[in-house]
Amino acid sequence: xxxxxxxxxxxxxxxxxxxxxxxxxxxxxxxxxxxxxxxxxxxxxxxxxxxxxxxxxxxxxxxxxxxxxxxxxxxxxxxxxxxxxxxxxxxxxxxxxxxxxxxxxxxxxxxxx
Amino acid sequence: xxxxxxxxxxxxxxxxxxxxxxxxxxxxxxxxxxxxxxxxxxxxxxxxxxxxxxxxxxxxxxxxxxxxxxxxxxxxxxxxxxxxxxxxxxxxxxxxxxxxxxxxxxxxxxxxxx
Numbered sequence: 001x002x003x004x005x006x007x008x009x010x011x012x013x014x015x016x017x018x019x020x021x022x023x024x025x026x027x028x029x030x031x032x033x034x035x036x037x038x039x040x041x042x043x044x045x046x047x048x049x050x051x052x053x054x055x056x057x058x059x060x061x062x063x064x065x066x067x068x069x070x071x072x073x074x075x076x077x078x079x080x081x082x083x084x085x086x087x088x089x090x091x092x093x094x095x096x097x098x099x100x101x102x103x104x105x106x107x108x109x110x111x112x113x
Numbered sequence: 114x115x116x117x118x119x120x121x122x123x124x125x126x127x128x129x130x131x132x133x134x135x136x137x138x139x140x141x142x143x144x145x146x147x148x149x150x151x152x153x154x155x156x157x158x159x160x161x162x163x164x165x166x167x168x169x170x171x172x173x174x175x176x177x178x179x180x181x182x183x184x185x186x187x188x189x190x191x192x193x194x195x196x197x198x199x200x201x202x203x204x205x206x207x208x209x210x211x212x213x214x215x216x217x218x219x220x221x222x223x224x225x226x227x
Contacts, residue, residue, distance in 0.1 A: 004156075031213075033214070033215075035215075040219070040220075041219055041220070042117075042203050042205070042217030042218050042219050042220050043157070043203070043215070043217050044217070045214035045215065045216070048213060048214060055213075056213060056214060058214070091156065091157070093157075093215075099145040099164055099207055100162075100164070101147075101159050101162060102159075102215060103159075104149075104156040104157040104158075105156055106155065106156040107156055
């Protein structure tokens with residue numbers, strides 16, 4: 001068990017560019033979650049997968065955002081045409097099915113200039 | 114809609130003093146409650162959780178919390194804090210039987226000084 005990993009840890013981009021983040025969950029976990037955290041706020045839920053199926057999406061997830069988990073293992077979160085308001089920490093978490101613990105990765109900090 | 118309110122944004126305390134971080138939630142259905150800690154430049158780490166059973170929950174690093182259904186609260190306590198407890202603390206709730214998305218409060222910054 002090596003924990004949840006996220007890459008890259010930091011990303012600086014210019015407004016209008018596309019960015020993609022990767023999350024590798026704990027290997028036996030079939031649920032994977034994406035959250036966004038801005039300064040001074042708690043994490044906000046974006047979306048989650050059970051295996052390869054995307055089961056829930058927050059209204060925060062605009063059409064510029066897309067997430068995939070093609071083989072039920074790692075996941076990617078892509079933001080198209082980035083805006084300055086997308087600057088935030090993007091957190092990934094994984095868990096087993098059920099109401100148990102979500103284990104969080106270290107996050108990817110995005111800065112849009 | 115479910116929500117979580119952390120009543121104190123900052124709590125300064127002296128080392129070895131007791132501390133309570135307050136959390137209230139709003140939900141009309143069954144909830145599961147969590148406290149996470151975030152140290153600077155690190156990810157969120159689970160301190161403790163309430164899923165069912167005893168309302169007094171013990172977690173790591175000497176923390177405990179009590180689930181009070183009538184007051185819809187889940188306050189976090191520690192009888193004696195250390196400098197190393199300085200961090201951001203988040204209360205979170207998950208609703209429904211499947212327990213999916215976590216709804217977080219805005220966080221409480223605990224600052225422990227000597």
